[in-house]
Amino acid sequence: MLTRNDRTIEDASEQLKTALRLGVRHIGFKDIGLPIDQLKALNQSIKAGGATSYLEVVSLDAESEIVSVKAAAEIGVDVLLGGTRVDDVLPLLADTEIQYFPFPGRITGHPSVLQGSIEEIVKSAEALTAREGVHGLDLLAYRSKEDVPALIKAVCAAVSKPVYVAGSIDTAEQIAILKEAGAAGFTIGTAALDGKYPAEDKDVTGQLRAIIRDVAALNQHLSPFHKKNLTSSFGRFNDTWSPKIAGQINEMQIKLAKFSGEFVWHFHKSKDALFFVHKGRLLMKFRDRDEIIEEGEFIVVPHGVEHCPVALTDTCEVVLLEPGTTVNAGAAADGRMVIELGQI
Structure with a gap:
């Protein structure tokens, strides 16, 4: 949220550029803090950024909430959060x-506070x-005096629509709690703008990079893999016709193998x-041609096609891409x- 203490910040348009550049794709603001023409421009920039x-809404009375909702419609936002006067x-x-x-619940004060028991x-x-x-809920869980994890869990368990959690979220632990409790998302603004998030x-x-990283880690969206160099990887073994597993993509394995001399005819x-040749020269014999x-x-050898690989240099370094269940000699x-391949 481009907000601090329940108000849209004056430099929202500049901070928006930072958020979009980092790949943030859910961005909001409050109905107060900037005039409506600037909020319209802000909304247009958010949508233009994908x-x-x-x-x-943070209005405290019926009249101002209606004004805010009408402003939301005029501005053309995608989602309206907050407010209590559903009728x-x-x-x-x-x-x-x-x-x-x-x-949900009883909201009082400014900044807003969630009153009531769980x-x-x-x-x-x-x-x-x-x-x-009503498409979901904006739950001010972290502005409640109740047991916050228990509150989030109870609300999420009681309803079938998505629940967004709000209210002074400023740690990875809080984000983990709301995810564990079943929340669909959360809002964060003041913490990031004021440098309060641990980073x-x-x-x-x-701040945003740290938040995005922690969310990605919770959702298991971080890659454990780092780049590999083919030259150094091939330098780690000398045996020939014995592929080594260098990586896996779904059911397909990336294998490194050194060829020397002629292999056996098989399919x-x-x-x-x-077969991708990294170093050397490879002859692939087929029944109709070489x-x-x-x-x-590289060359692709379809299943069912008899072939016989031959290294034309003393050693030929080859990258193989094939299913993990493939045996190098086929049925020959x-x-x-x-059968059991080493790792590299």
Whole structure:
């Protein structure tokens, strides 16, 4: 959220550029802090950057909430967060495509505080999500005096619509708690803008990078893999006709093999294979022709096709791409058949 203490920040347009550059695709602001013409421009910039726009209502009385909802429709946001007067809001959104996520429970003060027991908040959540036109909830869990994890879990368990959690979230532990409890998402603004989120860098770029990283880690979206160098990888073994597993993509394995001399005629009943020559020259014999594969070239051998690889240099370094169940000699009887492959 481009907000601090429940107000849209003055430099929201500049901070938006940072968020979009880092790949943030869900960006919101409050209905107060900037005039409506600037909020319109902000919304247009969010959408032009390929992100979903959110406006969170923080109005304290019925009249101002209605004004805010009308402003949301005029601005053209994708999602309306917050507010408590559902009976007044739903008719105003009926002819729009805006998704509506009101606050469950009793909201007081500014910045907003969530009042009531867990049981009362759950009852409110159930009643709200039963309404047609309510797409989910904006739960101010971290501005409640109740047990926050228990509150989030109870609300998420009680309703079938998505629950966004808000209210001074500023640690990875809090984010992990709401994910574990079943929340669909969360809002964060002041913490990142004020450098409160635990990160090496306190500027907005460093803060957002840390938040994005922690969310990616929770969702298991971080890659454990690093680049590999073919020359150094081939330098780690000397045996020939014994492929080494260098990586795997779904059911396909990337294998490194050194060829020397001539292999055996064979075929694979149901597995295709790709041979990429990294170093040396490879002759691939087929029953109807011979193919010479030079460095930097590759050839695909379809399943069922008899072939016989021959190294034309003392050693030929070959990258293989084939299913993990492929046996190097196929069904042929050969002493160089390898069943259990080493890793590289």
